[in-house]
Amino acid sequence: MNQTILLTGATGFVGKAIGKALQQRACDVLCVSRQPVMHQVDSPMAKDARFKFAQVTDTGKSSDWNSLLAGITHIIHCAARVHVMNETAADPLALFREVNVDATLNLARQAAAAGVRQFIFISSVKVNGEATAKGLPFSEDSAPHPEDAYGISKHEAEQALLALGRETGMGITIIRPPLVYGPGVKANFLSMLRWVKKGFPLPLASVDNRRSFVCLDNLVSLILTCIDHPKAMQEVFLVSDGQDLSTAQLLKYCASALQVPSRLFPFPPGGLMLAARIVGKQSVAERLCGSLQVDISKAQRLLDWTPPCTVQQGLQATAAALKQPSNSA
Template sequence: MNILITGATGFLGKYLLSQLNYKQNNITVVLRSTSEGYNNSVCVPIFNGESDFKRAVVNQDIIIHCAARVHVMNVNIEQSLKDFREVNTHATINLAQQAAEAGVKRFIFISSIKVNGESTELGSPFKPDDIFVPTDPYGLSKHEAEVGLRNVSLKTGMEVVIIRPPLVYGPGVKANFASMIKWINKGLPLPLGGIKDNKRSLVSVDNLVDLIITCIDHPDAANQTFLVSDNADVSTTALLGNMAEALNVPNRLIPIPPLLFDIASQLIGKPAISQRLCGSLQVNISKTIRLLNWSPPYSSAESMKKTADAFIDNLNKKK
């Protein structure tokens, strides 16, 4: 089986590539610039609706599309939407159309839970078939890509599989999750010990990669949308406590009421901060479990420990 991967140099793509190499040898990666360490690659410098992917998609059976313009905060919304659409929407649909013309059998798209929305009511998790049109530029660009992919599938018969992960973590994770690990490891008191009543779904990169590999040839994955998580939702306080345990450092969380975060975030004009800390975002993966006979092979405790160990190893290497 010939498999093409986009985004192979990213956090998810690197893990996916390392796992596929144990099972498959005929892997091709799409790169935006030439790079050492990739034996079989095709260079496509710009990802947009006009990009030529023909050299990349020829003779491929499966495409796993991980490449994306990632979500960032505090940017100009109008310009942001244009930039997100160029990469996440137009380039994705363009790639899919050229893939279908080349005879690719299945196109696996790594979307985002932001297609479902930003938050859930406690105990009312997102489901894959919820109908919602996001207003967030990143989420909207992913939503429009999904719509375009389904249209390509209807017209050409190429199978499409859509996976919407929530926050992905694991060894080498960046952004906010990495910042959280750093603060906890310093052993400084954090005013987040009172956020005990929310629930958030996360997925380790190992569990996400395992699902992607399952979807490569599972017959029941064809033309389906799946949500994914570790299947162990946690509150913000519990998440921080679990990471402190994984790092083997004292849990120094100060129990400040969540209401104070709401007030403070409103005063500084950034209510999204409070929502991310105090709100819930849960996903229902029952469809994924039922249709694919799949369950997360790694527990959240195992994944947290693996993430923490990698963080400590990296610190030691810098000394």
């Protein structure tokens, strides 16, 4: 079947990777973003006649999408107010709901009315919660337990989208990734890579937790697998690389990808947690020492999907991008 895909958040970390991957498919793509769109001269998509671009500065709960929805068969909705580590807003939940719930539902309702076949929503593992016991991963059947405003807003959006799908017949597919890494990654993952690259000794050799991650290639692969797949409709999927790592293993893999020595030394995790509480960094220590695992067997079973990229391959690609002059600071 012919596919014409509207991609929101097209200038974002995940959105750009999806756009690049869609070049390999026989489909037309409308890339939408609140930021200046990807029609720079050096963008391969700018030279592809199947790609069109639109900058939409008003994406709120009352925005009119009708002029952009004509002929659209699928929407991949990446645009969101993302998780903020040091939130300063007086009412962060209201801000997250405004973008992640109200604006998403406004687009989805208009999409259903316009005859869009499928709405793919990029959610977050934070809908499930912030941590798991080691060896007891989250599954799609796990009771949702969002703990922050971002996770709450994503959960509310999921529930409203699934209800809309039941009401209108538009296919709804929800994908919950854990931490996503790959070329161009920012925030804490980039900071960690730079620490490893500079050779700082890190007291994490004794940490024996388990965490799930997903590289861009694997996340994009699942998203594209879900397009028009009959068993992806009205479903929620967790996604990861399929190999859970301890923090110590992750740092060793990063050092290998960066071609630098791994400088880890043992220190009791309990001592790390105590020190972190004293200096007000308990949440950082919890992420470094705690577990957060996801079970991807549902996607493997229903969609016959397997992550195409190994952790080592994903980190190699991430490290190669970090070596570029613009990213090496």
